[in-house]
Amino acid sequence: MYAQMVKADGKGVKSREEMDAEERAFQDKIDRDVKIEPKDWMPEAYRKTLIRQISQHAHSEIVGQLPEGNWITRAPTLERKAILLAKVQDEAGHGLYLYCAAETLGVSRDDLLDQLHSGKAKYSSIFNYPTLNWADIGAIGWLVDGAAIMNQVPLQRTSYGPYSRAMIRICKEESFHQRQGYDLITKMAQGTKEQKAMAQDAMNRFWRPSLMMFGPSDKDSVHSAQSMAWKIKINTNDELRQKFVDQTVPQAEYLGLEIPDPDLEWNEERQSYDYGEINWDEFYQVISGNGPCNKERLGARVKAWEDGEWFRDALTAHADKKAAKKKKQQQDAA
Amino acid sequence: MADKDALFKFLCRMGDNCLIIGHRNSEWCGHAPILEEDIALANIALDFIGQTQLWLGLAGEVEGEGRTADNLAYLRDAFDFKNFLLVEQPNGDFAQTLTRQMLFDAWHLPMLQALKESSDERIAAIAEKAVKEAKYHLERSRNLCLHMGDGTEESKRRMQDAIDLLWPYTGEMFKSDNVDEAMVAAGVAPDLADIKATWDNFMDEFFAEAELVKPENAWFQQGGKTGTHTEHMGFLLADMQFLQRAYPGATW
Ligand SMILES: [Fe+2]
Ligand SMILES: [Fe+2]
Ligand SMILES: [Fe+2]
Numbered sequence: 001m002y003a004q005m006v007k008a009d010g011k012g013v014k015s016r017e018e019m020d021a022e023e024r025a026f027q028d029k030i031d032r033d034v035k036i037e038p039k040d041w042m043p044e045a046y047r048k049t050l051i052r053q054i055s056q057h058a059h060s061e062i063v064g065q066l067p068e069g070n071w072i073t074r075a076p077t078l079e080r081k082a083i084l085l086a087k088v089q090d091e092a093g094h095g096l097y098l099y100c101a102a103e104t105l106g107v108s109r110d111d112l113l114d115q116l117h118s119g120k121a122k123y124s125s126i127f128n129y130p131t132l133n134w135a136d137i138g139a140i141g142w143l144v145d146g147a148a149i150m151n152q153v154p155l156q157r158t159s160y161g162p163y164s165r166a167m168i169r170i171c172k173e174e175s176f177h178q179r180q181g182y183d184l185i186t187k188m189a190q191g192t193k194e195q196k197a198m199a200q201d202a203m204n205r206f207w208r209p210s211l212m213m214f215g216p217s218d219k220d221s222v223h224s225a226q227s228m229a230w231k232i233k234i235n236t237n238d239e240l241r242q243k244f245v246d247q248t249v250p251q252a253e254y255l256g257l258e259i260p261d262p263d264l265e266w267n268e269e270r271q272s273y274d275y276g277e278i279n280w281d282e283f284y285q286v287i288s289g290n291g292p293c294n295k296e297r298l299g300a301r302v303k304a305w306e307d308g309e310w311f312r313d314a315l316t317a318h319a320d321k322k323a324a325k326k327k328k329q330q331q332d333a334a
Numbered sequence: 335m336a337d338k339d340a341l342f343k344f345l346c347r348m349g350d351n352c353l354i355i356g357h358r359n360s361e362w363c364g365h366a367p368i369l370e371e372d373i374a375l376a377n378i379a380l381d382f383i384g385q386t387q388l389w390l391g392l393a394g395e396v397e398g399e400g401r402t403a404d405n406l407a408y409l410r411d412a413f414d415f416k417n418f419l420l421v422e423q424p425n426g427d428f429a430q431t432l433t434r435q436m437l438f439d440a441w442h443l444p445m446l447q448a449l450k451e452s453s454d455e456r457i458a459a460i461a462e463k464a465v466k467e468a469k470y471h472l473e474r475s476r477n478l479c480l481h482m483g484d485g486t487e488e489s490k491r492r493m494q495d496a497i498d499l500l501w502p503y504t505g506e507m508f509k510s511d512n513v514d515e516a517m518v519a520a521g522v523a524p525d526l527a528d529i530k531a532t533w534d535n536f537m538d539e540f541f542a543e544a545e546l547v548k549p550e551n552a553w554f555q556q557g558g559k560t561g562t563h564t565e566h567m568g569f570l571l572a573d574m575q576f577l578q579r580a581y582p583g584a585t586w
Contacts, residue, residue, distance in 0.1 A: 065364035065372065072360045076577035076586040077404045078353075078390075081360070082383045088363050089376035096369055134577055134586075184586075192584050300365060308367020310492065311428050314485025315368075321484065 002060035002124045002148055004215035004237075004287075006053040008223035009045035030231050035161035038104040046230055050160055051105050052121075053232060055112045058098035059123035061091045062116075063297050067131045068140060076134060083180055084137060090173045097169060101162040117302045125283060126213050128291030129205065135188040135195070139202035141181015143210040143248065149174045150244045151214065154234035163232070182251065189255040196256075203252065204260045211275070212283045214241040220280075245273050336454070336520035342397045343416060343513045344523060345457075346406065347559060349389030350417035353407055355438055356382025357574060358425055367428055374474065378435075381467040388460045408578035412567045419558040420503035422567050429482060429492035433500050436479045436540075439472035441507045444532040445524070453521035476540065483544035490546070498549055505554025508533070513559075 016024060022041055029036065036042055065088050072088065075081035099109040115121035126144050131137065149171060156167045188199040215221060215237040227233035245264075252259050263276030285291065336344075359379035366372040390403035421438055425431045446468050449461035482489040508530040510518075517523035541548040557563065577586070 062364075062369065069364040072363050073357065073573045074576050076408070076584075078383055078387050078407055079404075080586055082380055082387075085360055085363070085376050085380050085383065089373055089380070092364075092369055092372045092376065096373070099369075187586060191586075192581065194581055195584055304365040304367065308371075308428065310486065310488045311367040311371075311482070314482050314489030317489075318481040318485040 002064075002151070002213075003053045003056035004122075004124055004213060006049065006056060006223060006227065006233075008226040009048045013225050013229045027229070030159045030229075033157070033159075033231075035164060036159050037161045045226075046232075047105050049227065049230070050163065050232055051102055051107055051112075053227075054098055054102040054105075054163055055107075055115070056122050056124075058095050058102060058112065059116045059121055060127065061095035061098060063123045063127045063301060064091050064144075066297050066300055067127055067129070067293070068137060070131045071134060071137050074134070075137075080184070087141070087177050087180065090177065094166075094170045094173070097166040101160075101166045104162045113305065117298070117305060119289065119298065122287060124213060125286040125291060126209050128286050128293045128297055129209050130293050132205070133198040133201060135185055135198040135202035136206065138181050138183075138185030138188055138199070139206040141177050141179075142185050142251070143181075143206050144213065145174050145177040145181060146248065147210050147213040147244050149178060150240050150247075151235075155232075157231070157234060159231035185257075186255060189257055199255070200257055203257045207260050208278060208282075209286075211241055211245070211278055212286075214238070214244070216280065216283070217278070242272055245275050249273050336522050337516050338396060338398075340513045340516035341454075341520075341522065342393055344517050345389055345393035345396060346414075347416040347513075349386050349393055349403070349406070350415045351421055351438070351442075352382040352389060353386040354415070354417045354570065355421040355435070356380075356386060357570065358421065358423075358434075359431075361425055362431065371428075378471055378474075381464075381471070385460070385464045385467070388463070392456055392460065404578075408575045412563050412571055413561040415558075415563065415567065415571075416561060417558050418503065418506050419555055419564055420500065420507070422558070422564060422570060423500060423503065424566055426496065426499075427492060429489070429496040430499065432475055432478050432482065433493065433496035435471065436475035437500055437504050438507075439468060439475050440533050440536045441504075441529060443468040443472045444529050448524035448529065452523065457522060479540070480544050483546045493544075494546055497546060501549040501551050502553065502555045506556040506558060509554075509556060509559070511559065 014023065016027070019027060023043060026036070026040075026042060026046075029040075036046075068084060068088050068091075072081065072084050075084050099112060102112060103109060112121065116123065126147075131140070152167050152171050152174060156164055156171060158164045158167065185199055185202070188195045188202075190196075191199075218224070218236045218238045221237050224233060224236060228236075249259060249264065261276045263274065265274050266272075267274045286294070289295075356379045359375050359382065362372070362375045363379075364372060366375055386407065387403050390406045394401040394403060394406055418438070420434060423430070423434055443465070446461045446465040450458055450465060452458040452461065479493065482493045484490070508526045510526045514523065514526055518525050537548065577584075
């Protein structure tokens with residue numbers, strides 16, 4: 001999931017009796033699946049939590065350009081280069097929709113970006129892992145976009161209108177990415193000895209970080225109850241993680257790739273796969289800035305922003321001059 | 335019917351220009367000054383990679399030795415690439431990227447417009463498709479260059495520096511050689527003097543509006559069209575061709 005550590009505001013879920021009339025009307029709407037729109041009344045905590053969630057997601061899309069962008073110049077065929085370019089372009093587009101959705105809640109994109117650049121805002125831990133061989137591009141499409149879809153498909157039904165509509169657009173493209181990623185890694189897994197080794201290496205490195213994308217395990221996921229009552233979170237982290245494992249294991253088997261988890265085993269009783277404990281220390285380290293690529297990723301975004309300042313300033317200055325000229329023409333004509 | 339060898343070279347020039355400028359644009363991915371430009375640059379790079387597939391695909395067909403567009407893109411060395419020196423110049427700051435793009439687009443659009451009338455139907459068909467994209471490319475690069483020329487003091491200075499830096503690479507686009515002459519004779523491609531007239535007009539109008547200074551450079555760099563490149567080209571290819579070179583015979 002792209003927003004994996006969203007701290008919910010508010011002091012726990014209120015009972016109906018504790019709510020005032022406005023809050024009760026708001027919660028009733030959500031319970032009846034009526035969408036909340038930007039002009040509607042909403043509790044401040046709902047607004048704040050949503051801003052945090054949507055902007056984490058937006059930042060993830062933007063930072064997510066980097067690990068894949070790392071291979072655009074080295075894509076092995078013209079078609080692969082075009083597919084990867086189109087994919088990374090989509091991710092930037094997702095960032096744009098999501099920043100727009102967040103802006104309907106009364107924040108500006110620039111403020112959100114400042115929070116990203118200062119390190120205050122989070123983005124998905126997955127993008128702090130390096131892309132080291134070409135099969136990683138397949139693994140990302142297959143596993144990372146796959147995990148994102150798991151989380152985002154239910155979010156199409158989220159209570160906040162602009163977020164839900166952004167999710168509907170995004171999900172269509174994400175499933176396309178996943179298919180293309182799977183196609184890429186299939187080529188690798190069925191290719192030469194070296195290509196197979198690359199595919200397995202990618203699998204070895206991306207499997208556990210992909211599982212971490214769903215966020216902490218339910219027992220440690222302190223903010224879920226409120227988010228679920230507000231329908232800005234639909235399923236629990238562990239539910240989605242399990243669904244992802246169950247979906248992905250047969251695909252890996254089909255590819256002949258080994259999943260790097262000795263504890264992975266089909267559980268006949270649960271009709272589901274058991275899997276090994278996730279290294280949560282690593283997860284919290286990566287989330288708090290100590291992953292293998294945190295410094296490079298954030299550094300690259302900050303550099304792009306700072307290097308581009310003169311360009312953005314010039315665009316604004318030009319637009320101002322043009323507006324002033326137009327105004328003067330209108331005055332002269334009057 | 336045009337001479338096969340000359341036609342092959344001409345098609346490689348068209349394709350290589352698209353490939354290399356597309357590649358350079360793709361290097362920006364994730365690093366552009368604003369999100370909208372990340373999207374625009376990826377979009378333009380995509381257009382050029384698509385055009386490359388068409389031009390180099392046809393080049394391989396004309397050559398008749400079974401080489402595909404990918405073979406030509408990934409398995410030739412620098413001396414066999416026939417793109418202009420202009421398009422292989424590094425991205426530099428965003429002003430350099432925009433300037434490089436405008437200088438090229440202002441050649442590319444009239445070239446494609448003329449190629450729509452090519453005596454070779456396959457070429458006319460590619461031009462027909464590409465011209466729509468080239469129109470948008472030029473509109474965008476021209477507008478942004480104008481805005482940067484008339485933005486802040488800094489943007490104006492950066493634009494002027496970029497123009498001064500890249501101007502010497504523009505002469506090569508109009509220098510006709512025996513390949514170009516053979517194409518003109520066969521009715522395949524236009525006379526470059528005509529393209530130059532259109533380009534000059536465009537630039538005069540641009541400089542009149544932009545309040546930037548048109549360089550008075552009489553000496554032009556050349557060599558790209560015949561395979562003598564700048565030092566940048568080897569590194570670009572090392573990057574681009576890495577997988578095909580390291581794992582020959584693999585399918586991707
Ligand atoms: Fe995305
Ligand atoms: Fe996403
Ligand atoms: Fe995606």
